[in-house]
Amino acid sequence: xxxxxxxxxxxxxxxxxxxxxxxxxxxxxxxxxxxxxxxxxxxxxxxxxxxxxxxxxxxxxxxxxxxxxxxxxxxxxxxxxxxxxxxxxxxxxxxxxxxxxxxxxxxxxxxxxxxxxxxxxxxxxxxxxxxxxxxxxxxxxxxxxxxxxxxxxxxxxxxxxxxxxxxxxxxxxxxxxxxxxxxxxxxxxxxxxxxx
Amino acid sequence: xxxxxxxxxxxxxxxxxxxxxxxxxxxxxxxxxxxxxxxxxxxxxxxxxxxxxxxxxxxxxxxxxxxxxxxxxxxxxx
Numbered sequence: 001x002x003x004x005x006x007x008x009x010x011x012x013x014x015x016x017x018x019x020x021x022x023x024x025x026x027x028x029x030x031x032x033x034x035x036x037x038x039x040x041x042x043x044x045x046x047x048x049x050x051x052x053x054x055x056x057x058x059x060x061x062x063x064x065x066x067x068x069x070x071x072x073x074x075x076x077x078x079x080x081x082x083x084x085x086x087x088x089x090x091x092x093x094x095x096x097x098x099x100x101x102x103x104x105x106x107x108x109x110x111x112x113x114x115x116x117x118x119x120x121x122x123x124x125x126x127x128x129x130x131x132x133x134x135x136x137x138x139x140x141x142x143x144x145x146x147x148x149x150x151x152x153x154x155x156x157x158x159x160x161x162x163x164x165x166x167x168x169x170x171x172x173x174x175x176x177x178x179x180x181x182x183x184x185x186x187x188x189x190x191x192x193x194x195x196x
Numbered sequence: 197x198x199x200x201x202x203x204x205x206x207x208x209x210x211x212x213x214x215x216x217x218x219x220x221x222x223x224x225x226x227x228x229x230x231x232x233x234x235x236x237x238x239x240x241x242x243x244x245x246x247x248x249x250x251x252x253x254x255x256x257x258x259x260x261x262x263x264x265x266x267x268x269x270x271x272x273x274x
Contacts, residue, residue, distance in 0.1 A: 028263055052266060122242075131246065174211055185240065185243060
């Protein structure tokens with residue numbers, strides 16, 4: 001286990017030919033990463049497994065399309081992101097109203113200066129339990145916000161890449177990121193102030 | 197001159213990353229002079245780096261169960 005070299009030409013040849021015995025090795029190597037990405041973008045465990053299934057099913061339908069020019073992981077993730085983008089488009093036709101906009105507006109006075117400046121949560125952001133707090137706070141984001149935030153911050157995609165993949169404008173991406181980050185920041189601040 | 201509200205919006209929406217050089221400079225200038233906005237900027241940036249570091253813990257047992265479910269599904273011919 002774990003010793004399979006996925007760049008090995010023989011292995012790739014078997015995969016390309018649709019050798020089903022090579023499949024468990026491939027699934028074992030890539031599935032956890034696909035599920036982690038799915039969960040990171042706010043899909044449930046079940047939805048993430050569904051997505052992963054569709055990735056491998058699509059791959060097995062036309063294994064010969066994989067030319068071996070990119071890493072097999074990259075290739076499968078390419079299929080994965082296309083599927084995510086499809087689901088994303090079904091789910092979010094328009095930007096819905098989000099109360100975080102009013103929360104942010106209330107933080108500034110008429111001149112645009114801070115009325116309620118950000119609390120000092122720097123210590124918290126470096127604390128050990130911050131991972132847990134963030135996971136908890138991420139649940140408060142809408143799915144489109146999570147997808148946008150994940151692609152930007154975790155995958156570190158650039159703006160044009162995200163907009164193209166999700167089929168949204170730069171302005172809409174800006175709104176999603178603005179809301180995602182402020183929701184998270186607010187949530188971390190609140191949880192921290194409660195503790196402190 | 198940009199005010200704090202505009203700077204905060206620009207930071208959180210990534211406008212400052214995609215804007216032109218002069219625009220980015222005016223944001224940097226504001227951040228250099230404004231403690232509250234620079235604190236906000238650091239926090240927004242830290243959220244991203246935390247996300248990259250923590251990831252999602254994925255227990256081995258859960259991964260194996262998911263793998264078995266997937267392989268079973270794939271082996272069922274439609």
